[in-house]
Amino acid sequence: MRAVLCAREPVFVQDHPEPSPAPGEALIQLRTAGICHTDLELARGYMSYRGVLGHEFVGRVLSASDGALVGKRVVADINAGCGRCEACARGDAHHCPSRTVLGIVGRDGAMADRFTMKESCLVEVPDSVSDDAAVFAEPLAAALHVLDDAPPGTEPIVVLGDGKLGQLIARAVVGSGRDAVVVGRHESKLALVRAAGASAMLESDVGSTLDGARVVVEATGRAAGIALALRLVRPRGTVILKTTIAGATSVDLSPIVINELRVVGSRCGNLQSAIDALAAHRVDPTPLIDAHYPLSEADEAFRHAGQPGALKVLLERRA
Numbered sequence: 001m002r003a004v005l006c007a008r009e010p011v012f013v014q015d016h017p018e019p020s021p022a023p024g025e026a027l028i029q030l031r032t033a034g035i036c037h038t039d040l041e042l043a044r045g046y047m048s049y050r051g052v053l054g055h056e057f058v059g060r061v062l063s064a065s066d067g068a069l070v071g072k073r074v075v076a077d078i079n080a081g082c083g084r085c086e087a088c089a090r091g092d093a094h095h096c097p098s099r100t101v102l103g104i105v106g107r108d109g110a111m112a113d114r115f116t117m118k119e120s121c122l123v124e125v126p127d128s129v130s131d132d133a134a135v136f137a138e139p140l141a142a143a144l145h146v147l148d149d150a151p152p153g154t155e156p157i158v159v160l161g162d163g164k165l166g167q168l169i170a171r172a173v174v175g176s177g178r179d180a181v182v183v184g185r186h187e188s189k190l191a192l193v194r195a196a197g198a199s200a201m202l203e204s205d206v207g208s209t210l211d212g213a214r215v216v217v218e219a220t221g222r223a224a225g226i227a228l229a230l231r232l233v234r235p236r237g238t239v240i241l242k243t244t245i246a247g248a249t250s251v252d253l254s255p256i257v258i259n260e261l262r263v264v265g266s267r268c269g270n271l272q273s274a275i276d277a278l279a280a281h282r283v284d285p286t287p288l289i290d291a292h293y294p295l296s297e298a299d300e301a302f303r304h305a306g307q308p309g310a311l312k313v314l315l316e317r318r319a
Contacts, residue, residue, distance in 0.1 A: 003052045003112035004298040004315070006042050010053060012298040019108065021116045026064035028074065030295070030317040032131045033057045033111050035305040036139060036164060037221050038104065041245055043302070047104060054111030054315075055103040058134045064119050073125040075137040077271045078102040080118040093121075094268050111298065111315060123271040129278045135314060136168065136285035137274040142242070143168035144277065145269030147176055149240050150215045156181045156199070158210065160229055161219035162189035164312055165242055167288050169217055170198040175282035183210070183228075186309055192287055206232065217266075218242060223249035235259040240266050285312075294318045 003016035021027045034056035042049045055078045061069045080100045081093025088096050102117060103109020125134045146169055150157055159169050162184025170193050173180035180198040183206055184190050190200035201209060212234040218225045219242040226249070229239045239261055256263055277283045290311045293301035298315055305313040 001113045002295055003108075004054065004295070004302075006049050006051060006053050008043070008045070010039075010043050010298060010302040012296065016052065016112060019112075019114055019116045021063065024065065024119055025116045026066075026069055026074075026119045026122060027062045027114060027116055028057075028059035028110075029062050029114050030110055030112060031058045031060060031073065032135045032317070033295075033315045034135045034139070035301060035313045035315065038244060040302070040306055042104065046244065049104060051103070052108035052110075052112050052115065053103050054109035054115075055101070056135055056138045057110035058125060058131045058137075059110065059115075061122070062114065066119055069119060069122060069124075073131075073134070074122040075125060075134055075271055075275065076102065076117045076123065077121040077141075077268070078104065078138060079268060080107060080121055083120075111295065113295070113317060121271075123275055125275060126279050129275065130286075132286050132289060132314070133278050133284070134275070136288075136312070137271055137278065138268075139165060140168050140172065140277065140283060140285060141269035141271050141274035142267065143172040143269070144176075144273055145266055146172065146217050146240055146242075147178075148269070149238070149264045149266055150217075151238055153214065154178070155214045158183065158213040158216045158232060159198075159219060160203075160216065160225050160232075161221060161243075162186055162193060162200070163219070163221055164288060165221075166217075166219040167192060167196075167311070168283075168285060169219055169242070171196050171283045171285065172277070174198050175277060181210070181213075189309070189311070195287070196284075203228075213237065215240070221245065223251065226251045230255040230261065233259070233261060236261070238262045238264065240264045242266055288312045289314060292316055 081096035100107035
């Protein structure tokens with residue numbers, strides 16, 4: 001079976017063992033997978049992960065104990081809880097201490113001909129949502145989760161970062177009816193933000209034109225972005241952190257105390273909400289696609305995805 005492995009760098013192999021579903025798991029055939037910043041960081045050593053990469057996907061269910069799932073196109077909540085602990089009992093498998101995470105922690109990912117996932121994590125994709133849109137469901141869910149943590153109001157939400165996640169967060173905010181201001185480094189990407197209905201500015205112009213935001217979302221993918229977020233937010237404002245990077249970071253945390261800031265870590269969101277947003281056309285992520293590659297050209301696809309300024313690169317199973 002073909003697969004893309006994480007072994008200090010992405011490696012395409014053609015002889016990976018076939019997966020064997022455990023009770024309560026579905027066997028899924030890949031249709032499309034997305035390469036995200038986390039995949040690139042995993043390849044650099046983040047989380048010390050070794051296994052099949054990939055957690056953004058659209059697939060078709062080949063087998064499942066729930067026969068109604070068989071043949072369906074699905075996406076998945078990537079966090080598979082144990083189902084027995086206190087966190088799972090309160091419906092919070094995202095923080096189950098024994099969870100596996102698709103393509104990230106203790107579970108082979110989706111960049112393979114076939115893979116397995118807990119049936120309870122699967123969300124069906126309606127016919128009205130294309131593969132190219134549905135493959136964004138997992139990161140879109142993470143983007144929509146920002147709205148769970150942002151205090152209500154009409155003031156614009158400032159988003160630091162014009163990359164893949166920053167773009168989705170801006171679209172999620174605009175789709176919810178709120179205004180977004182995206183701060184980035186690339187005029188071409190900021191043009192995409194403006195086309196989606198958000199305001200945008202270059203990071204180099206921030207000092208003179210933007211200060212005292214009530215809510216700042218940090219999605220730069222850089223440690224320096226955290227310091228910038230702490231500088232831009234107003235006293236008693238909220239900073240929502242999205243960036244995960246390999247290695248330690250050094251940030252002056254004194255502004256959190258001095259300015260009495262609320263700092264919130266934000267990870268995964270609700271997959272059904274993401275699919276609903278796509279089906280209702282509140283968010284269109286497809287302008288963010290840079291390229292499609294067959295699974296067999298994964299090495300080249302990862303090189304493309306790792307280039308400065310690259311947006312979403314997709315891998316397609318193809319026969």
